[in-house]
Amino acid sequence: xxxxxxxxxxxxxxxxxxxxxxxxxxxxxxxxxxxxxxxxxxxxxxxxxxxxxxxxxxxxxxxxxxxxxxxxxxxxxxxxxxxxxxxxxxxxxxxxxxxxxxxxxxxxxxxxxxxxxxxxxxxxxxxxxxxxxxxxxxxxxxxxxxxxxxxxxxxxxxxxxxxxxxxxxxxxxxxxxxxxxxxxxxxxxxxxxxxxxxxxxxxxxxxxxxxxxxxxxxxxxxxxxxxxxxxxxxxxxxxxxxxxxxxxxxxxxxxxxxxxxxxxxxxxxxxxxxxxxxxxxxxxxxxxxxxxxxxxxxxxxxxxxxxxxxxxxxxxxxxxxxxxxxxxxxxxxxxxxxxxx
Amino acid sequence: xxxxxxxxxxxxxxxxxxxxxxxxxxxxxxxxxxxxxxxxxxxxxxxxxxxxxxxxxxxxxxxxxxxxxxxxxxxxxxxxxxxxxxxxxxxxxxxxxxxxxxxxxxxxxxxxxxxxxxxxxxxxxxxxxxxxxxxxxxxxxxxxxxxxxxxxxxxxxxxxxxxxxxxxxxxxxxxxxxxxxxxxx
Numbered sequence: 015x016x017x018x019x020x021x022x023x024x025x026x027x028x029x030x031x032x033x034x035x036x037x038x039x040x041x042x043x044x045x046x047x048x049x050x051x052x053x054x055x056x057x058x059x060x061x062x063x064x065x066x067x068x069x070x071x072x073x074x075x076x077x078x079x080x081x082x083x084x085x086x087x088x089x090x091x092x093x094x095x096x097x098x099x100x101x102x103x104x105x106x107x108x109x110x111x112x113x114x115x116x117x118x119x120x121x122x123x124x125x126x127x128x129x130x131x132x133x134x135x136x137x138x139x140x141x142x143x144x145x146x147x148x149x150x151x152x153x154x155x156x157x158x159x160x161x162x163x164x165x166x167x168x169x170x171x172x173x174x175x176x177x178x179x180x181x182x183x184x185x186x187x188x189x190x191x192x193x194x195x196x197x198x199x200x201x202x203x204x205x206x207x208x209x210x211x212x213x214x215x216x217x218x219x220x221x222x223x224x225x226x227x228x229x230x231x232x233x234x235x236x237x238x239x240x241x242x243x244x245x246x247x248x249x250x251x252x253x254x255x256x257x258x259x260x261x262x263x264x265x266x267x268x269x270x271x272x273x274x275x276x277x278x279x280x281x282x283x284x285x286x287x288x289x290x291x292x293x294x295x296x297x298x299x300x301x302x303x304x305x306x307x308x309x310x311x312x313x314x315x316x317x318x319x320x321x322x323x324x325x326x327x328x329x330x331x332x333x334x335x336x337x338x339x340x341x342x343x344x345x346x347x348x349x350x351x352x353x354x355x
Numbered sequence: 356x357x358x359x360x361x362x363x364x365x366x367x368x369x370x371x372x373x374x375x376x377x378x379x380x381x382x383x384x385x386x387x388x389x390x391x392x393x394x395x396x397x398x399x400x401x402x403x404x405x406x407x408x409x410x411x412x413x414x415x416x417x418x419x420x421x422x423x424x425x426x427x428x429x430x431x432x433x434x435x436x437x438x439x440x441x442x443x444x445x446x447x448x449x450x451x452x453x454x455x456x457x458x459x460x461x462x463x464x465x466x467x468x469x470x471x472x473x474x475x476x477x478x479x480x481x482x483x484x485x486x487x488x489x490x491x492x493x494x495x496x497x498x499x500x501x502x503x504x505x506x507x508x509x510x511x512x513x514x515x516x517x518x519x520x521x522x523x524x525x526x527x528x529x530x531x532x533x534x535x536x537x538x539x540x
Binding site for chain 2 (some may be wrong): 029032033035036037039040041042043044045046047048049052053055056057059060061063065066067
């Protein structure tokens with residue numbers, strides 16, 4: 015019997031060694047470098063193709079693979095307020111062990127069973143926020159609720175640079191000073207969608223130009239402002255005073271010159287809080303981020319941000335944590351399923 | 356390791372869909388080596404591998420709007436690539452894969468050792484090409500695309516258990532092929 019076991023173990027070992035040798039042999043074949051022109055060949059062919067556009071019925075994919083289809087989203091939008099109200103007024107689902115148990119201590123009311131997939135947000139500040147009057151106000155604010163259940167906005171909240179920019183004093187000031195319409199402003203929206211403006215924003219020369227007193231003085235000069243509105247003038251911009259001012263200071267940036275010659279930019283540059291915003295390094299980083307530009311150029315987001323209660327919430331760390339936690343979105347889905355049963 | 360973070364791929368895909376074509380160049384740059392090597396081991400020809408890889412990227416660009424971001428970009432484009440490789444073979448009447456050109460010699464080895472090593476590598480390459488497609492894919496994804504079992508599972512569309520089983524059988528078959536080949540020499 016022992017001999018048989020010994021033989022079997024020996025055979026297994028032999029096979030194992032043989033397979034390991036095979037794996038080594040396969041690895042020894044190694045990788046080969048692709049043709050040097052492969053990437054450029056692909057990009058050359060792609061250049062003639064129309065830009066792809068989102069065609070899937072999926073509106074948002076959240077980290078962790080949670081997906082909202084349009085149909086579910088509609089249901090979630092309707093049910094979200096009710097579900098969140100349940101959380102607030104009846105308490106959160108019971109916590110199932112682990113460090114996240116801190117959540118349980120924060121609950122205000124006796125917990126009610128919602129579903130097996132409980133809301134267990136790991137960040138204590140998020141829990142505190144959900145217990146706050148501020149959160150209760152959010153639930154009653156239609157614009158805010160619309161935003162909270164909008165998948166595009168949920169995605170935007172998961173982008174750190176967007177959150178960082180939205181929390182800058184300049185951004186909040188921009189919302190405050192210009193009333194609630196600043197981001198809905200046609201000029202702002204158009205400029206943010208303008209490639210040349212974004213290109214200019216990415217340029218250090220542009221930022222240096224904004225820091226340059228002479229350039230600022232030139233921009234504030236009514237004659238120049240008026241002149242910039244004349245197409246013939248802007249066409250010849252590089253040869254005139256403003257262009258000379260920029261170039262005289264060593265600023266060489268065609269995109270800057272193009273940007274300052276467009277009317278959307280003029281609309282923006284007269285807005286002191288916007289200028290302050292782009293001089294803030296966090297906000298600047300965000301403004302050169304395509305996702306951020308798309309987010310703030312989206313009228314729905316602009317409208318939602320115009321909600322006072324939401325802009326207050328935005329300054330709350332707990333709120334941001336809550337929005338960044340995919341389980342919060344999961345909870346909406348769970349709550350919806352629960353309500354539909 | 357060829358494959359980079361999923362989150363970065365997802366961000367690049369979003370950027371491309373937002374109109375930023377340069378982001379697609381970044382995606383191509385990230386994945387073309389792995390995909391080319393996969394195609395090379397599936398077709399056995401550098402030219403066919405380059406054509407299939409190029410075609411796969413172009414199709415990926417054209418259909419990026421239908422890409423489901425719940426899955427890895429590599430898994431998605433890998434499937435496109437496999438179809439391209441099959442299409443190429445079909446177009447050419449499923450002729451047997453041609454042997455590959457010899458890989459550049461290893462400068463550290465002597466002439467005889469080098470010849471022996473080259474011959475061995477050539478035998479292994481040939482043996483891989485004679486494996487049935489499912490087993491060949493398992494070997495290629497594991498050894499040339501350097502995917503984990505989970506990543507292979509997503510790319511091949513089969514459970515991890517099946518991936519492991521296929522890989523084991525593929526290596527057994529390779530061992531048998533190489534044994535037979537050595538006996539015949």
